[in-house]
Amino acid sequence: MSVPDGQSPGVSDRLDPASPPVVVKLSEVSKRYENGKTAVGDVSLDIRQGEFISFVGPSGCGKSTVFRMIAGLTPPSEGGIEVLGGTSLQARTSNQVAFVFQEATLMPWSSILDNVTLPLKLAGLPAKRRQQEGIQALELVGLGDYAKALPRQLSGGMKMRASIARALVAKPKLLLMDEPFGALDEMTRQTLQEELLAIWQRERDMTVLFVTHNVFEAVYLSTRIAVMTSSPGKVAQLIDVPFAYPREEEFRASPEFGDYVRQVSAALHGPGGRLSRNGA
Numbered sequence: 524m525s526v527p528d529g530q531s532p533g534v535s536d537r538l539d540p541a542s543p544p545v546v547v548k549l550s551e552v553s554k555r556y557e558n559g560k561t562a563v564g565d566v567s568l569d570i571r572q573g574e575f576i577s578f579v580g581p582s583g584c585g586k587s588t589v590f591r592m593i594a595g596l597t598p599p600s601e602g603g604i605e606v607l608g609g610t611s612l613q614a615r616t617s618n619q620v621a622f623v624f625q626e627a628t629l630m631p632w633s634s635i636l637d638n639v640t641l642p643l644k645l646a647g648l649p650a651k652r653r654q655q656e657g658i659q660a661l662e663l664v665g666l667g668d669y670a671k672a673l674p675r676q677l678s679g680g681m682k683m684r685a686s687i688a689r690a691l692v693a694k695p696k697l698l699l700m701d702e703p704f705g706a707l708d709e710m711t712r713q714t715l716q717e718e719l720l721a722i723w724q725r726e727r728d729m730t731v732l733f734v735t736h737n738v739f740e741a742v743y744l745s746t747r748i749a750v751m752t753s754s755p756g757k758v759a760q761l762i763d764v765p766f767a768y769p770r771e772e773e774f775r776a777s778p779e780f781g782d783y784v785r786q787v788s789a790a791l792h793g794p795g796g797r798l799s800r801n802g803a
């Protein structure tokens with residue numbers, strides 16, 4: 524396992540939060556739904572280009588609400604959100620932001636290639652170009668041989684790969700992943716985690732925001748972890764995970780990995796209220 528030493532080219536950039544530009548800026552953001560529920564209260568957070576940041580927290584603490592606001596799917600009640608230098612809506616409609624959800628949500632009657640290239644079709648790209656880019660995205664996730672298959676012919680893990688390919692096909696600058704591996708078995712989950720990190724490392728400028736309930740997954744994947752607490756949802760603690768990539772299998776078995784898992788778990792389950800007073 525390699526620990527950052529500032530010498531490896533590329534790695535230090537990923538881990539130095541001071542250098543890359545801010546791509547998502549949340550300024551005192553709150554969200555109160557129409558039924559009066561305050562889902563998110565006063566969250567301020569800067570996310571920089573190339574980060575892989577995971578959001579962990581108890582069910583209902585507002586993780587998906589934060590994502591929906593960043594995606595421009597629901598407006599904040601208070602505060603400001605800037606995405607890639609503009610509004611969240613501008614970023615989404617210009618195809619710079621892509622999503623992956625827990626369900627792969629593929630169109631059952633369309634081939635995997637047609638599913639994956641849908642965002643390009645919606646953007647008006649010609650058929651030949653769509654096909655080229657689609658095949659490229661499928662190869663990236665190891666589904667190069669399944670372009671003509673229908674979703675029902677794929678396993679759960681393969682469907683998720685297709686969903687990731689669809690998100691990557693338009694080469695987004697920001698990838699929002701809301702519990703993408705939550706429904707998969709542990710082995711498939713670990714394989715997809717490794718593949719996702721490999722893709723992220725290749726797309727040097729792509730920033731990934733990832734929601735998970737799984738502390739092990741958060742530590743394995745992330746440069747930084749936002750630990751959220753509920754009522755109302757807040758970012759209670761930000762934890763840097765300063766280990767170089769690629770993170771080999773032995774990283775998962777290392778004492779340092781265990782230390783970070785314990786630190787994040789303590790932040791999640793520690794003495795009630797103490798963390799939420801350290802709001803980020």
Ligand SMILES: Nc1ncnc2c1ncn2[C@@H]1O[C@H](COP(=O)(O)OP(=O)(O)OP(=O)(O)O)[C@@H](O)[C@H]1O
Nearest residue numbers: 556557558560562581582583584585586587588589
């Ligand atoms: N459209 C809505 N209208 C009213 N309340 C909502 C709405 N969407 C979410 N909520 C409430 O806001 C709170 C935060 O929900 P959200 O889905 O953001 O949490 P979460 O952390 O993503 O949960 P989980 O981990 O279970 O997916 C919850 O109490 C939820 O019931």
